[in-house]
Amino acid sequence: MNLIFLGPPGAGKGTHAQRLMSELGIPQISTGDILRKAIKNETKTGLEAKRYIDAGQLVPDEVVINIVKERLQESDCASGYILDGFPRTVAQAEALDTFATIDAALNLSVPDDMIIRRLSGRRVCLTCGYTTHISQMNGNDVCPACGDKLIQRKDDMPETIQNRLSVYAAQTAPLVEYYDRKGLLRTVEGTGTVEENHAAVRKALNL
Ligand code: AP5
Secondary structure (H helix, E strand, O other): OEEEEEOOOOOOHHHHHHHHHHHHOOOEEEHHHHHHHHHHOOOHHHHHHHHHHHHOOOOOHHHHHHHHHHHOOOHHHOOOEEEEOOOOOHHHHHHHHHHOOOOEEEEEEOOHHHHHHHHHOEEEEOOOOOEEEHHHOOOOOEOOOOOOEEEOOHHHOHHHHHHHHHHHHHHHOHHHHHHHHOOOEEEEEOOOOHHHHHHHHHHHOOO
């Protein structure tokens, strides 16, 4: 199954993609995680991407399109994948159509005030991509998946969250209509608990 997870920043795309990845045995391909790893490793792509990500702006289309195109050629994608955070512009979606066949685009819908609460408390592991919320950590900042330190992302600062929401509305929200027109859109309210939302995600995908 080849899936896209759509939705504003903080909607829970990564949370549910990670769960579904282990349940279905297909990889989660998060362009945000790939770019953050490139920044951490100070690669050429990472150095180029950093200023956009820190400001809450989108990285140029050609950079992320090439990343995804190459990643989908790896053997673990042969029986399916979850694209988390890609495509994010109509140009990216049109490019994706030239090298992939998508079965469904799952759209998680969450209001802005809830997004701001979730993102301001989010903590992530830059080594393995594990994501949690301070309310779940009991003061422990060690990643339970790989043992590295859980940190706050630079783009989860309040002013950058606002920028990301504006960028989402202007550049990514049109993809909801794009996939609706293709008959691939499945929208889920992402306002419940993680368990409730995950059950709704599975139901929307007929799993
Ligand atoms: P990216 O990493 O993709 O960020 P995003 O889309 O803004 O999404 P987030 O990771 O912030 O949120 P999420 O929906 O995954 O929510 P999560 O599950 O973590 O991209 C970052 C940057 O990279 C972009 O701004 C851009 O610069 C660049 N980039 C990436 N892809 C690009 C592309 N295609 N083109 C151009 N540039 C690109 O959940 C959030 C928090 O809420 C967590 O703490 C979680 O524990 C908590 N939570 C989740 N669900 C629930 C729930 N039901 N109840 C309570 N808490 C919950």
